[in-house]
Amino acid sequence: MSSVRDQQRCIAESARLFAGQVPAAVIERIAADVQDHRTEGWSGIAHPQYRTLAAHFVRRWTEEAPDVCADAVAVALLTAAACAQTSLDRECVELVWTGPDVKAIPVRQTEQALLQVMNAATSRLTIVSYAVYKIPQVREALVAAAGRGVVLRIILENPDRMAGQNTYNTLRALGEEVAALARVYVWPQEKRVPNPEGRVGSLHAKCAVADGRYLFVSSANLTEYAFTVNMELGLLITGGGRSGTG
Secondary structure, three states: OHHHHHHHHHHHHHHHHHHHHOOOHHHHHHHHHHHHHOOOOOOOOOHHHHHHHHHHHHHHHHHHHHOOOOOHHHHHHHHHHHHHHHHOOOOOEEEEEOOOOOOOOOOEEEEHHHHHHHOOOOOOEEEOOOOEOOOHHHHHHHHHHHOOOOOEEEEEEOOOOOOOOOOOOOOHHHHHHHHHHHHEEEEOHOOOOOOOOOOOOOOOOOEEOOOOOOOOOOOOOOHHHHHOOOEEEEEEEEEOOOOOOO
């Protein structure tokens, strides 16, 4: 069994990661449930991903930090949520990384950063990607954003751009519900200037922009590999002054 100090650090780190993925209002509800020893089901949380994250947090608490009392866990959650909100309210630039473990500097995970931008959106959200494949959590976050009244704009590479490439349909990979809820754009073939050999370029940009306050720019496509096994690098910019874009 680890020491009490190690268990406290475990809770602090788990709460920090949790607060970076879940809205503050949800964190406050979970903190109240934890304090009242209601730590199963989470039937009051509508979003399935938030329920999954809550269950993971509680499982880590009970398995890795059982000596930390419920009151302390609730305070850790509320503190983490407050710190996360403060961080969002001021301009901040963070390195986002998927790949070998980097211990020299603090970095964010690619999927975590992307979901933060999606979950933070309150009015408008723009997503740009070349490839889309096996991203259920992203799909759920897009549907949830639309349910909050967020205007979704999705800009994708045309799956029929070249014979033999992008054989899966990028829009279908996002799901019919997302396709129905979003404004979807492609870069028309006739608008692409060819090189001397007659080859045209690709829509190779990858980014997510929300409310003019959140910008995530990355090498990562919206794919399972990009979130798990590829080496990907990006920047997450949050907070600062509002603008009319995004």
